[in-house]
Amino acid sequence: MKDKLFVSASPHITQNNGGVRRIMIDVLVSLCPVIIAATFFFGYAVLINIAVAVAACIGFELLYDAGINHKFKKGCLKNASIKDGSAAVTGVILALNFPTFVKVEAWDFNFYDPRIHTPIVSDMIFSFDTLLLLILASLFAVVVVKMLFGGIGKNFVNPAAAGRVFVFIMVGLAAVQTVGLGLDASTGATWLEGKVTPNGSTLLNMLIGNTGSAAVGETCAIAILIGFVYLVIRKVIDFKLPLVIVGSAFVFAVLFDGLIKQHLPIGEILPNACAHVLSGGLLFGAVYMSTDYATSPNTDWGRAIYGVGTALIAMLIRVFGGYPEGMSFAILIMNIVTPLIDRYVYPRPFGYVKVKKEKKKKQDKEGAKV
Numbered sequence: 627m628k629d630k631l632f633v634s635a636s637p638h639i640t641q642n643n644g645g646v647r648r649i650m651i652d653v654l655v656s657l658c659p660v661i662i663a664a665t666f667f668f669g670y671a672v673l674i675n676i677a678v679a680v681a682a683c684i685g686f687e688l689l690y691d692a693g694i695n696h697k698f699k700k701g702c703l704k705n706a707s708i709k710d711g712s713a714a715v716t717g718v719i720l721a722l723n724f725p726t727f728v729k730v731e732a733w734d735f736n737f738y739d740p741r742i743h744t745p746i747v748s749d750m751i752f753s754f755d756t757l758l759l760l761i762l763a764s765l766f767a768v769v770v771v772k773m774l775f776g777g778i779g780k781n782f783v784n785p786a787a788a789g790r791v792f793v794f795i796m797v798g799l800a801a802v803q804t805v806g807l808g809l810d811a812s813t814g815a816t817w818l819e820g821k822v823t824p825n826g827s828t829l830l831n832m833l834i835g836n837t838g839s840a841a842v843g844e845t846c847a848i849a850i851l852i853g854f855v856y857l858v859i860r861k862v863i864d865f866k867l868p869l870v871i872v873g874s875a876f877v878f879a880v881l882f883d884g885l886i887k888q889h890l891p892i893g894e895i896l897p898n899a900c901a902h903v904l905s906g907g908l909l910f911g912a913v914y915m916s917t918d919y920a921t922s923p924n925t926d927w928g929r930a931i932y933g934v935g936t937a938l939i940a941m942l943i944r945v946f947g948g949y950p951e952g953m954s955f956a957i958l959i960m961n962i963v964t965p966l967i968d969r970y971v972y973p974r975p976f977g978y979v980k981v982k983k984e985k986k987k988k989q990d991k992e993g994a995k996v
């Protein structure tokens with residue numbers, strides 16, 4: 627087999643780079659600092675959410691294989707697609723895209739400390755509302771977005787981003803604010819909602835994660851950067867795409883928010899742009915969702931367009947839209963645009979020489995005479 631050549635559609639994942647399973651293990655390893663930081667700031671409910679989301683993603687993929695693909699009849703779990711680890715990665719990323727506790731006004735499934743007669747947020751053991759939403763998001767991400775289109779590598783948008791947006795549109799994600807370990811970190815109230823003028827202390831808190839966050843995975847910038855470095859060293863992702871997204875978002879934050887909307891003084895424009903980069907899901911989305919092989923362009927120039935477009939849409943939603951965070955929507959929109967980018971942005975074939983117009987007209991005339 628090693629002496630044979632194969633022609634296959636992108637993304638090209640071969641055993642030379644460890645195969646799909648090796649890549650997914652690397653992604654899970656890179657997410658460990660993010661999980662540790664989220665658990666430190668928001669408590670063990672984060673681990674419960676991750677466990678439920680991973681179990682739901684794996685379970686739905688197994689059920690799909692059993693009911694639709696009938697793989698269990700050919701060898702039970704040996705032929706199950708969950709062996710590649712992509713379902714587990716989707717579950718972890720999906721859980722990290724959620725707050726610790728979510729309360730849906732129409733539901734009343736939250737569990738509290740039975741010793742407290744008047745339940746408050748800090749007395750919550752875990753939120754059953756959150757778990758139900760994670761299961762629904764997992765169902766949509768794995769079955770609708772991934773498996774119905776052929777499985778890993780054939781999904782047209784990022785499954786985790788699609789699952790989060792699906793749940794947000796469905797119930798609005800009315801998040802309950804909760805405080806972890808007596809620090810300032812909370813899920814629900816973010817800097818993007820208040821937009822106070824950031825200072826050095828504010829930016830430092832955003833960097834280490836001691837600040838409000840709409841999702842547990844996006845709170846600690848340092849943890850995300852550690853995961854980014856690991857993925858780059860392991861050659862799992864191209865470092866240029868996240869840098870293009872972050873750099874473009876910084877520029878658009880200066881232009882849209884600092885100059886056009888708020889007319890900030892010169893001394894406040896750059897700190898405000900830095901706060902935009904460090905808050906919300908910009909860093910997390912740039913590293914873990916925009917770099918999906920199947921939904922990002924195949925060329926450097928294509929990825930540059932993709933990155934600038936993602937940052938542009940996200941900042942337009944943040945600054946001029948009615949929703950303080952727009953990264954997930956931006957990723958999904960650019961995922962849909964990716965086939966168009968790949969169609970018109972492609973490398974020049976080796977040895978290609980551009981034919982001049984006069985020469986081309988002459989060749990066409992000679993061809994017409996023949």
